[in-house]
Structures are given as C-alpha cells and as structure tokens.
Amino acid sequence: MNIIRSISSWNAGRIEKKINEMKDIGNCPDCKGNGFITTIASYYTPSFDLLYDCPGCNGTGQYSEWEMQQNPM
Numbered sequence: 001m002n003i004i005r006s007i008s009s010w011n012a013g014r015i016e017k018k019i020n021e022m023k024d025i026g027n028c029p030d031c032k033g034n035g036f037i038t039t040i041a042s043y044y045t046p047s048f049d050l051l052y053d054c055p056g057c058n059g060t061g062q063y064s065e066w067e068m069q070q071n072p073m
Contacts, residue, residue, distance in 0.1 A: 022063055023063050023067075025063075026062060026063045026064070027061060027062070027063055028054055028056055028057035028060070028061050028062060028063060028065065028066040029056070029063070029066060030054050030055070030056035030057065030066065031054035031056065031057065031061060033061040033062075034054070034061055035053065035054055035057065035059045035060055035061035036051045036052060036053055036054055036059065037051070037052050037053075037054050037055075038051055039051075039052070055069075056069055056070075057069065
C-alpha cells in the first residue's frame with residue numbers, strides 16, 4: 001500500500017511541476033500552447049480534420065484561459 005501512495009505522490013508532484021512550468025511561460029498545460037489536441041489517428045492520416053480545439057483553453061493556448069476553465073465562478 002505504501003508503494004501506491006508514493007507513486008501517487010510522485011505523479012501529483014510531476015503534474016504540479018508541469019502546470020507551474022506552463023504558467024511561467026503562459027501556455028495551456030493541456031495542449032502546451034498549441035490551441036489544439038491531436039488524436040492518434042492524426043499521426044497516420046494527413047488530414048487536419050482530426051485536430052480538435054483544446055477543451056482546456058477553448059483553443060486559445062493561453063494559461064489564463066485554462067485557469068479560468070479550471071476554476072469557474
């Protein structure tokens with residue numbers, strides 16, 4: 001049980017570090033500032049129909065928009 005707790009703690013720290021790094025540069029942590037999310041099929045099919053707007057930042061790629069989506073008022 002202790003190993004599961006330590007892995008969970010490590011993962012939470014890793015996610016928090018990524019969010020802080022993206023906050024410093026002003027990019028959305030979900031799409032890394034691209035504004036879109038790719039699917040696995042988009043790597044095999046040269047079609048742009050498989051690119052979707054990032055739901056975390058509404059396609060803007062900005063950290064401020066992502067933060068507002070995380071904490072709706």
